[in-house]
Each structure stands twice: as C-alpha cells, then as structure tokens.
Amino acid sequence: MHYTCPHCGAINRLAELNNNARCGRCKSALLASLPTELTDTSFARFLAKNDLPIVIDFWASWCGPCQAMAPVFQQVSSRMNQHARFAKVNTEHAPTISNQWGIRSIPTLIVVQHGQEIDRLSGALPPAALQQWIEQALKKTHS
Ligand SMILES: [Zn+2]
Incomplete structure (x- = not known):
C-alpha cells in the first residue's frame, strides 16, 4: 500500500x-499519532497517494464546536490510526479546498478514499459516537 x-x-x-x-x-x-494538517497545496497529494481511507475534519479557529471537537478527534485518531488516516483542514487557510468539497457548516467530517467521498457528517460528537460513526463509514470503503 x-x-x-x-x-x-x-x-x-x-x-x-x-x-x-x-x-x-x-x-x-x-x-501518525496526531492528525495531519492539510492546506490547499498539500491536500490533493495527500488524498491521491494514500491507500487507507482518510477522515478529514474541516474546522475554523472562531468555531466553538470545532474547538470542542479537536481533542475528541485527536483521541479517536490515535486509537484508529491503523485503519484510517486523520487530517484537519483549517477552512480559513484553505478556502479553495473547502469550496471544492462544499463545506457549508463546520465542523464537518468527510471520509474519503482514493479521492472519492465515502461519507460525511456535520456537527460535533462525543468520542464514543464519533468512533462509531467512523467505523460505520470505514465499512463502506474497500481495502
Ligand atoms: Zn518522512
């Protein structure tokens, strides 16, 4: 892979x-034990060259629910790092990517594999629910 x-x-x-x-x-x-920060420039390459599914957290510094979700996302990412890659996109620093992916509210999580969207979730979740949602989404991917 x-x-x-x-x-x-x-x-x-x-x-x-x-x-x-x-x-x-x-x-x-x-x-990786921490989610990878992606920008407009690194995003395409990261998506294209990874065979594992990628869970992307779209967020912004002014967004309260995003701040609340950050440690949850980090916790789940270190637990599931053999099954998926975890990445974060700051929508203020990556407006092109955020537009391309039709991000209308944050936080939004998107699970992507080989550049294609597998599933999407808007809004923050507690750790157990977040992990469960990601596990469900990963079942829809192909290994
Ligand atoms: Zn290296």
Missing part, C-alpha cells in the same frame, strides 16, 4: 502498516 509520511510528505510503499514502520526518507515513525 501507499502511505504518505506525516512528517516529510514522502510517499512510502509498504507491505503492511505497523508500529515499526518508518519513513524511507526521513526515518520517522509512519503511524
């Missing part, structure tokens, strides 16, 4: 992803 390094952006080719996997270029651990 192809897996983009969360630290340097290099595309790694792996037989399987586990806790020992290291980036071929920068030697950092490949399993």
Whole structure:
C-alpha cells in the first residue's frame, strides 16, 4: 500500500502498516499519532497517494464546536490510526479546498478514499459516537 509520511510528505510503499514502520526518507515513525494538517497545496497529494481511507475534519479557529471537537478527534485518531488516516483542514487557510468539497457548516467530517467521498457528517460528537460513526463509514470503503 501507499502511505504518505506525516512528517516529510514522502510517499512510502509498504507491505503492511505497523508500529515499526518508518519513513524511507526521513526515518520517522509512519503511524501518525496526531492528525495531519492539510492546506490547499498539500491536500490533493495527500488524498491521491494514500491507500487507507482518510477522515478529514474541516474546522475554523472562531468555531466553538470545532474547538470542542479537536481533542475528541485527536483521541479517536490515535486509537484508529491503523485503519484510517486523520487530517484537519483549517477552512480559513484553505478556502479553495473547502469550496471544492462544499463545506457549508463546520465542523464537518468527510471520509474519503482514493479521492472519492465515502461519507460525511456535520456537527460535533462525543468520542464514543464519533468512533462509531467512523467505523460505520470505514465499512463502506474497500481495502
Ligand atoms: Zn518522512
């Protein structure tokens, strides 16, 4: 599978992803424990070159529910990092991407695989409900 390094952006080719996997270029651990921050420039490459589904949190600094959801999203991402990639898009810094994906309210979560939307959720959820929603969405993806 192809897996983009969360630290340097290099595309790694792996037989399987586990806790020992290291980036071929920068030697950092490949399993991200924190969501990757994406911008208008890094977004397309990150989506195109990852074989794992990607859960993207669209947010903004002025949005109270987004602030409340950030630690929840982070917690769920470190728990599920072998099954999906987790990314965040600050809609103020990435207006083009936010427009392209029709983000009308935040927080909005979108699950994407190979550039295609699998599922979408608007509004914040507590950790257990968020994890459950992501698990349901991942069942609709193909491995
Ligand atoms: Zn790297």
